[in-house]
Amino acid sequence: MTGATTDASPAGGSGSRSAGRVLLPVATGRQVRAYLRRVMRGRRPLLCATAVTMIAESLLGLVGPVAIGWITQAIADHRGVGVLVGPVVLLATSTVAGAAAGWGSTVLLARTVLPAVARLREETVAAAVELPIDVVEAGGAGDLVSRVSGDAELVSDAASDALGSFIGSGLAILAALAGLAALDWRFALAGLLAVPIQAHTLRWYLRTSRPIYAGGRVADGRRASALLTGFTALSTLRALRLGASQRDRVEAASAESMDYEFRAVRAATRFYGRLNLAEFVGLGAILLVAYFLVRAELVSLGAATTAALFFAGLFGPINIVLGVFDGIQQAGAGLARLVGITTLTGARDAGRPAPGPIGTAASLTAENVSFGYGEGPDVVRDISLRLEPGRQIAVVGTTGSGKSTLASLLAGLRRPRTGTAALDGVFLEYIDLPQHHVALVTQETHVFAGTIADNLRLARPEATREAIDDALHAVGAHDWVEALPDGIETPVGGGGRPLTASQAQQLALARLWLLDPPIVILDEATAEAGSDTARALDHAARQVTRGRSSVVIAHRLGQAAHADIVIVMENGRVGERGGHEELRAAGGVYATLWAAWSQASSGPA
Structure with a gap:
């Protein structure tokens, strides 16, 4: 799990260039x-x-x-x-x-x-x-x-x-x-x-x-x-x-x-x-x-x-x-x-306007956002969306369509080349987002060296045993954690007990539960699950997003069926936008993707 951060550009110091790469100043x-x-x-x-x-x-x-x-x-x-x-x-x-x-x-x-x-x-x-x-x-x-x-x-x-x-x-x-x-x-x-x-x-x-x-x-x-x-x-x-x-x-x-x-x-x-x-x-x-x-x-x-x-x-x-x-x-x-x-x-801080108070029911907006890596071309172009409090947006599209890049922009990890991304009208670059406003979970989860409890308390250091148990129950991880030799005190990560990809994802979602941010962005956070654990991880994702504003980068289209709004990304742009049933009835790209996915699976996961 990664807390979103704000952007900055090198200023003042001298940089070094190596093989086309500009080193830190x-x-x-x-x-x-x-x-x-x-x-x-x-x-x-x-x-x-x-x-x-x-x-x-x-x-x-x-x-x-x-x-x-x-x-x-x-x-x-x-x-x-x-x-x-x-x-x-x-x-x-x-x-x-x-x-x-x-x-x-x-x-x-x-x-x-x-x-x-x-x-x-x-x-x-x-x-x-x-x-x-x-x-x-x-x-x-x-x-x-x-x-x-x-x-x-x-x-x-x-x-x-x-x-x-x-x-x-x-x-x-x-x-x-x-x-x-x-x-x-x-x-x-x-x-x-x-x-x-x-x-x-x-x-x-x-x-x-x-x-x-x-x-x-x-x-x-x-x-x-x-x-x-x-x-x-x-x-x-x-x-x-x-x-x-x-x-x-x-x-x-x-x-x-x-x-x-x-x-x-x-x-x-x-x-x-x-x-x-x-x-x-x-x-x-x-x-x-x-x-x-x-x-x-x-x-x-x-x-x-x-x-x-x-x-x-x-x-x-x-x-x-x-x-x-x-x-x-x-x-x-x-x-x-x-x-x-x-x-x-x-x-980054110099000259930054002081943002006003941001409520727990904040709205996240992006207006005409474009972004590219380094000096390369834009990989997302002219993206506009508005995430209202308590609502969920699902983003779908083929590999390379710009979904993960959009997630990082909405999380404040990157600053747009053009356009603005804002939280309650305050540009993300002016906010210290790690203060539990926006949290991002990707499919590349990391298990830190330490116990299960240590990993979860990274999100909330003062978390009690009861709070940790609640988080594990919420994401469906309580049973397998209790089955470990020392329960939540079992060492994992480097030098500890190895965890499967699905277990690591459950820990990441449990950290998110403890962090309790008003806005959640899941970037294919359950993509690594096999068919035997897909339902459990999708259920865990629905649990941690319930009652929160959320953006879900959907790996399986079954996840999009529960969203309030579905956005279809095509070549870095928004190709289609609407509700699940609305887009199915429209007969466009989403309908084609849904039909192919439905045929390849036994039904929504």
């Missing part, structure tokens, strides 16, 4: 910054406290080299052992205080950023499940899956670990440079000789790696799409002997993704090699300056030792910064892809 830098400002709003006190503790941790890290410098100078001056007590105590105290500050900064940073990351994941998933089906089809389900899984994981890992290491190491680098300058400006000047090499290297790496990581995330989306297609359409691929060609597509997508990985590794290797050169130049300059300054008695041996330790201490933070920089960059690319999904619903 990627947010711009401005959109990402605006999103971060919004989710971090109200967290300024925590941010300030985090900054203070991280700065304190960085400054405490300078105490060790200073203490060692004092000890070195005391040894050079042949002082007594008692002189070492102060530096040793200072060293021990700073170590303990630094550990405490490090722990505090980690906790504060986690409390600052992790709730924001959790909110991002929630909003992304919420936006993803509300995306109109045509947007997902255009962008590819694989791209969407790679975002809400892989990209979300990258951002989460960066926020929980890499971000803190990156900021803390950056502050430690600044503190060490300030310490060098405090000892003697010539030490700082000598250390700065490494900066041009590091700056040039960093600039080269940023310019080189950023498009590699962004392209790699897109390539991962293509690979996920190819794999998802292969797995979900496995039976079809085997039946049509298309396995080899699909395997070639998966291999090509995987090769493209691996190529980005190799390019990233090559860039990182060159990056670290150039940074080693910068470290050699900087430390060599520090030691050379220290030699001349000590000989000229301009600085003490202890100060020179401290300067050398300050600069050597930069190696660790710099390596940490660069070690996590790859993850930060990848997380940045992933963050832009995640925020890109939220821009779709944001664009």
